[in-house]
Amino acid sequence: VTPLQGSFKFLVIVAAVICFAETAYSDTSENRTEVANEPELTELLASENTDAMFQFVRDRQFALTERDEDVLAVFDRLCELEQRGGCVRAAEIRIIFPANEEEFAIAEAVIREQCSQNYPFACHRLARFLRVYESTDEAFALALRMDEYWCEQKFFMSCVTAGTIYRRGLHVERDSVRAAELYSVACQENYFESCYWYVRSRRANWENEDYPNLPRTLREPINTQIWRETHQLLEPLCFGERTYARACFMLAHDYFHGDGVPEDRARSIELFERACAMGHPGSCLVVESAE
Numbered sequence: 001v002t003p004l005q006g007s008f009k010f011l012v013i014v015a016a017v018i019c020f021a022e023t024a025y026s027d028t029s030e031n032r033t034e035v036a037n038e039p040e041l042t043e044l045l046a047s048e049n050t051d052a053m054f055q056f057v058r059d060r061q062f063a064l065t066e067r068d069e070d071v072l073a074v075f076d077r078l079c080e081l082e083q084r085g086g087c088v089r090a091a092e093i094r095i096i097f098p099a100n101e102e103e104f105a106i107a108e109a110v111i112r113e114q115c116s117q118n119y120p121f122a123c124h125r126l127a128r129f130l131r132v133y134e135s136t137d138e139a140f141a142l143a144l145r146m147d148e149y150w151c152e153q154k155f156f157m158s159c160v161t162a163g164t165i166y167r168r169g170l171h172v173e174r175d176s177v178r179a180a181e182l183y184s185v186a187c188q189e190n191y192f193e194s195c196y197w198y199v200r201s202r203r204a205n206w207e208n209e210d211y212p213n214l215p216r217t218l219r220e221p222i223n224t225q226i227w228r229e230t231h232q233l234l235e236p237l238c239f240g241e242r243t244y245a246r247a248c249f250m251l252a253h254d255y256f257h258g259d260g261v262p263e264d265r266a267r268s269i270e271l272f273e274r275a276c277a278m279g280h281p282g283s284c285l286v287v288e289s290a291e
Contacts, residue, residue, distance in 0.1 A: 041070055045077050053078055053086075067097035088114055088122045095129065120155035127161070140171035148182070156186035160194050167201045176201050187233065192242050199230040199250065227260030238274065248275035249283050 044052060053074050062071050072093050078086025087110055094107035111129060114122030127143035144165055150158035163182035166175045179201045186194030203226065231254050237247030252271035255264045269290055275283035 041073070045073060048081055050078060050081055050083055064092065064096055067093060084114060084119050085121060088119070088125055092125055095133075120150045120153060120158070123150055124155065124158050124161065127158075137171060144172060151182055151185055154185075154189065156189060156191035156194060159183060159186035159191070160197060163194070163197060163201065167197070176204065192237050192240070192244060195233045196237055196244055196247055196250075199233055199247075202226060202230055224260060227254065229260075231260040238271070243278060245275045245278035245280040245283070248272075248278065249280050252283065252286075 041056075044056060056074055057071055060068065060071055062068065072090055075086040075090035075093070079090055091107035091110040091114075094103050095111070098104035098107070108129065111122050111126050115126045123146055127146040130139040130143040130146075144162060147158040147162035147165070151162055159182045163179045164170075165172060166182065167179035168174070180198055183194045183198035183201060187198045231251070234247045234251045234254075237244040238251050248271050252268045252275060253259070254261050255268035255271065257263065269287070272283040272286045272290075276287045
């Protein structure tokens with residue numbers, strides 16, 4: 001191995017560390033659209049065009065990072081029009097950014113009421129509320145049971161949440177096998193985010209937890225099989241309608257090391273470039289080093 005090859009391989013490893021440090025990167029853009037023109041917003045709120053209202057929220061790249069009064073007004077209007085998602089979203093904003101204690105209490109009651117009517121999105125957000133605001137062992141246990149139940153009912157956001165709790169061992173014994181099961185439920189129904197985390201959990205812990213007592217000569221072919229199977233799940237995540245930069249990075253990493261696929265450095269660089277163009281910082285580091 002030449003010094004250049006060695007340093008490049010080191011950068012690929014560094015990029016992997018950047019990728020897998022989950023707090024260091026988000027596929028959600030931080031750019032936000034400018035404040036809406038007031039007459040246009042007034043006209044929208046006076047209408048019953050729910051499609052336009054949801055589009056307004058998408059255009060604003062809504063995220064629970066601040067109290068956006070325009071978005072809140074749109075969610076309130078959607079709630080008036082019996083769009084339950086609007087009721088829950090409006091309540092969630094008021095819980096995270098309450099104007100006062102009374103507003104917080106009323107918003108909590110809205111989410112609990114919607115969940116009592118078996119609205120899965122409300123129950124998913126209520127589980128989050130229990131973890132964040134009650135934050136006791138009992139609350140975490142109840143929230144996990146809720147997410148597992150709604151995962152069984154095919155509400156896939158709950159599958160991702162419950163899978164992540166088991167994968168990371170948050171107030172529960174760490175269990176990568178259970179995590180993979182939960183991610184798999186949603187992945188089989190093409191819930192792409194869950195497919196990515198299924199691949200992560202399946203690969204990361206197979207040797208220590210799935211086959212801990214096998215001799216290395218037997219573990220290697222199992223490793224190759226797992227990598228090959230999970231590699232196939234990454235392709236639509238990187239090249240499908242809803243692209244996921246981290247999936248492109250993992251594909252690039254597979255081709256670079258020949259994990260589950262024939263080693264192909266040229267293909268690897270193409271995928272690193274694709275992931276970099278999608279905003280993945282670890283991939284950009286590799287691309288810059290290869291130039």
